[in-house]
Amino acid sequence: MKQKQNRLSMPMNQALIVAGTAMAILLGLVGVTAWQYIERHNEVALLATKNNIITEQQASIDALQASIDSLKANQQGDEQIMSTEYVTLEKMLLIQKQELAAQQKVIEELQLQSTYQSKQLKRKDKNIKDLRRSFQKELEASIAEQQQILIAEQAGLAIIRNQLNLESARLQQQEALVLAKVGDVAAWEKQKAEFELRYANEAQQAAHVTRVDDLMSQFDRLQVDLDVVNECDKGYLYSYNEAKSILNHIRTYIQTNEMDDDYFFYVISNDSLITAKNRKLCLNS
Numbered sequence: 001m002k003q004k005q006n007r008l009s010m011p012m013n014q015a016l017i018v019a020g021t022a023m024a025i026l027l028g029l030v031g032v033t034a035w036q037y038i039e040r041h042n043e044v045a046l047l048a049t050k051n052n053i054i055t056e057q058q059a060s061i062d063a064l065q066a067s068i069d070s071l072k073a074n075q076q077g078d079e080q081i082m083s084t085e086y087v088t089l090e091k092m093l094l095i096q097k098q099e100l101a102a103q104q105k106v107i108e109e110l111q112l113q114s115t116y117q118s119k120q121l122k123r124k125d126k127n128i129k130d131l132r133r134s135f136q137k138e139l140e141a142s143i144a145e146q147q148q149i150l151i152a153e154q155a156g157l158a159i160i161r162n163q164l165n166l167e168s169a170r171l172q173q174q175e176a177l178v179l180a181k182v183g184d185v186a187a188w189e190k191q192k193a194e195f196e197l198r199y200a201n202e203a204q205q206a207a208h209v210t211r212v213d214d215l216m217s218q219f220d221r222l223q224v225d226l227d228v229v230n231e232c233d234k235g236y237l238y239s240y241n242e243a244k245s246i247l248n249h250i251r252t253y254i255q256t257n258e259m260d261d262d263y264f265f266y267v268i269s270n271d272s273l274i275t276a277k278n279r280k281l282c283l284n285s
Contacts, residue, residue, distance in 0.1 A: 061096045208257045219246045232282040
């Protein structure tokens with residue numbers, strides 16, 4: 001009976017595997033978001049460097065402008081030299097202004113990129129929060145479902161134990177009746193024949209039980225989740241089809257030999273996965 005209970009509790013392990021996979025995906029998304037935060041920090045540092053360069057260039061321009069003003073104020077000297085230096089300073093000032101305009105354009109582009117990255121990070125944060133809430137909800141629902149299955153399994157085992165106790169009491173009563181009538185030879189021979197027939201039937205039923213247990217063990221060894229079909233893994237697909245075939249054979253064998261309804265609990269708990277719409281995946285082996 002303990003072996004059957006272990007077989008029937010396999011969906012709990014499968015739910016934990018699914019939950020672990022979802023957690024790994026969630027951690028991967030968090031890692032990507034952290035990398036984007038680092039990229040944004042680097043962009044902010046680059047923007048600050050560009051601002052410092054513009055400040056230095058503006059100071060240089062101011063110094064050139066002061067030189068020009070000084071030259072204009074001292075035009076008493078050599079006008080030809082003054083004119084040459086003035087033209088040179090004007091050219092240098094124009095170059096500095098052009099470089100400053102280029103730097104300002106770069107800064108504007110960086111600011112736009114920074115604004116875009118901020119919006120992207122906010123969107124990623126929202127997606128991660130939504131995914132975390134969805135994952136938590138699915139995990140709680142899966143745990144609740146597995147708890148309901150476990151309760152149903154325990155109730156089924158209690159019913160089986162009660163039936164075994166009743167059968168044992170019935171056999172004890174029949175044994176007492178046989179011992180009471182042992183003096184009547186004819187009656188004893190008749191009872192003996194009936195007992196032999198009944199025990200022969202019970203031996204046949206025991207053989208059927210052994211056969212069903214072997215089939216159930218073969219099904220469990222395949223370790224196939226009938227709710228998932230991996231169409232790209234030939235080995236898994238072969239095991240999946242073999243598991244379906246074994247489960248169908250178990251159901252037919254139980255019905256043909258009119259075995260106890262208790263065995264249908266194992267078939268139903270797995271057969272419901274066959275009749276449901278399977279999730280088809282394509283995963284490399």
